[in-house]
Amino acid sequence: MPDQKPPANVHRCTIKNLPLEHGVLGEITVEGENAAQCIDQIVRLLKRKSRPRKSGRGAPPPTSPTDFLDAAIERYISDLTRRKVGLTYIQLHRQTLGIMLAVIGNKSLASVTGDDVRRTLDSFKFWPKNARRIPAMKELSFAEILDIGKRLTPPPINAETYNNHVRRLNAFFNTQEDADRSFRSPAQGIAKEINTSTAIKSRRPLSASDLEKIFEIEAYSKWSKDKPHRWWGPLLALYTGARVSEIAQLRTTDIHTVDGVSCICIQVTTTGQRLKNGSSIRAIPIAQPLLDANFLTYVDEVRATGQDRLFPHLPLSVTVKDGEAYVNGYGSTLVQQFSRYIKKHGFKKGIGSHVFRHTFATNLTKEKVRAVQIAALTGHTVVGAPSESVSVPGLLSYIDRGMCPPELRACAETLSKFYPGIEIPVYTPGQFAKALSRKSKFHK
Template identity: 30%
Template sequence: MEKIAGHTRLYRRGATYYHRAAIPQDIKATYPKSEETFSLGTKDYQEALRRVREEAVRVDRRFDEHRLELSKSAQPVLEELSEAQINLIGDIYYANLLEEDEALREEEFDSKSFEEHADDIVDLGGINRYAYARGEDTEGFFRDEAEEVLSWTNVDLKLAPESPSWRKLIRKLQAVTIKANEGKAARNRGDVVETPIVPTQQVSKPSAAPMLSAAISDWIREKSLASWGEKTADDHRIWADRFMLIAGDRPLDDYAKADGRAFKEALLKLPPNWTKHPQLKDLPITEAATRACELRLQPMSITNYNKVVGFVSAFWNWAANNFDEVEKNPLQGLKLRKEAAAFEERDSFTADQLSRIFQAPLYTGCKNAKAWRTKGTHIPNNLGLYWVPLLSLFTGARSGELIQLYVSDIKTENGVTFVDINKLEDDKRLKTKGSRRRIPVHQALIDLGFMKFVDHCRSEKRTRLFPEMVKGKDGYYSSPFSRQFRRVLESVGAKTSKNTFYSFRHSFEDACRDSGVPRDVMYALQGHEDPGMGDRYGSGYAVSVLNEHLQRVSYPGVDLSNLRALE
């Protein structure tokens, strides 16, 4: 079996690719196989590379599950629980009940669901009190709850099936449920009932979870190897470290919602660029937040707040997938509703602004490729600076998606030519799963000579359509181009505080709606994830259907008459 470059577990036998992994030393003696080797079911290298990454994750998860089973099987069975253990388990269960209730409220009730929630609390409160008074466990509900709580990572105990402690534990869980229902009912009346910090001491043994600092380092290292550029890694590391400064460096299973709330409260006091503010820059983050509040500084925008919460939340989601000890993300539910930040959204381009852009010397004639702002006779229609704005106007694609295109990504199927937005090559990035899609080439682009440009690229044996466009220091193609396009807008007087290249996507959305394109088709063209379509490529639409709708898109009032078709 031949080792193949591209992934440590990628091999080939004949023409078929395989996943092959040795069993880790710590479980080698008990694992049922000598190695995890199996066919990837393909002879295509790019498809094999995609599949081996997915299978490697599944196999690693299998290894972790085996470790967990070994750990559980080696755990001693207790004949009884101490009173202290039962009380601590009750505290943990009580805190969990109120934490779940708080999470529901953070998502916001509508009037109907709130009334239903309030009625449920009253009904369940009566049932629980009735059962508790009579020493009953209705339908064995609390026995099941007790078994589940004992399996939680901050409890992690095995109790003998016939132990007399079961009865005591069930009574304790019933009692704290009644108490928690009283707290929920008080919240429904508008009273403030704090969610207690979940007791983080483990009932049976010290935590085996890694320290937060070590886990953050592992996370950054893993993500940097997989896909993150330097800037992305730095952004995530900085904010994860700041979370640690607020919450402390502790074992991963020692964090709770209270830590997330403390981080949220600090962020909502900090101004943008607080590390550059003369009165804040030398202060620790918690002191900076307090001082900013005293100075009555304008806090960071809701968009930036949500972005920061997303950075740190990404770590906790990764931790939950990688460590048995992490059950919940302490930042879950703490983002603020985006509707509150609607004023911050970027504008679409107006018809006048679009006309100004495409009447610039770049499109009507400039001095040369470098002096594209100076009028002349040269039209640089062999460059990305020329084509990327036009492509976005008629596809709605993001700049990075277009700049990274390979010549081979321009394809034809059943007579329809389309742009294949994909991540088959390692130098490409996609924002979401839904970003992988096929966008037909609009007739306006064909009339302007886009397919002649593609044919020229093929004749030159180019790999990428726009090889002159390079990545920035942060690893993104879009970063240097964004600055360059800003200069285009400024040069024609079309720049405002609320438009950027991204405004092409908003303009495309407007044009789709004005042209009668159905919303789900527009979503498919733009790469918005449709919750009803799962991971299906192109949201399930045939490229011929997409083409039928896309060709309707037009921009009344936008003057493209000065553009000369590529000869």
């Protein structure tokens, strides 16, 4: 039979495009005297059913594939901020994701395709170097900056820069996938890093003549006068391969001697200390040249002041932006001070304190030391190596009990093969007595 129109006295209610937690309901029509009440009950029931179930773990509601890209990006950046990661880290993620948004437009997550990802990857070459530091570009949108970049002759994009963009894209989409298992990352199989294993590295280790220039006793003593962190920071960086941020945050309780082996424990034991990742937790034997240069004497002098921080004159650097405080760590000041120092001694721009870490690893490699053994000292992760052979946080529990595990002695044997080709300056007991007596200048 053909459809018949309802009688004029029959009530009809229709609702269209009802937004729910996980999507949009197209259309519902109800006829009858109580149509309006029925519609109201149906809407209440659907909304109640679509709410995320409460969990004892307090899990956040899953990301909906119908969410638009700009909202998902803002939520992702907000989560990074909540994790208390560094400001630079957040700004770089915002830049990568902002470029993607400018290239493919604001669309729902579910509609982002592999071709969108490809277009984004191809666009990174048009982003001018340090664009946000150029006064004329500071207030421009991502799209406007890309338009300017497209009118210029783009230089070949640095492989490391490209790979960093790829990592950020993958991290963003993987997070969305973790939040909603019905969503599949459009970057899978597409956003791959460039293999740089055979690329020529621009970073070179310091030569013996470079080190002699840095540690020339007269200039070095003058630069580090009344500032213990300047004296010991570069020396520790040279002989441990540790990051300056790890050295700057050390406490006297991180220095141990067990069974005749003195070591520095890289760990987090209090507020303000931070590590890059799990592999960063490690124990580094103190090289004999540092012991001969009276490093432990300095440690005892700091302990005598009642201060726990090994370098109490270094402040905890914090950046405040848009009402949020971002902790930079204790190392920022020392990095800046050392950078200015070596520039005055003729070193080119781009060479800083991190070059000690590169020098340390390169010299050990020349001595035929395996990557896994070097990583145990530097806190790197070796791809394809058993995790327990690299990450050795278990050493710390032995050290806390006053025991020296065989792994620590193996690390000491590895370290004994490192020789940078110079004799380092020796610390004079009491050299920083004046600085250590000014407790008002100490930072927590």
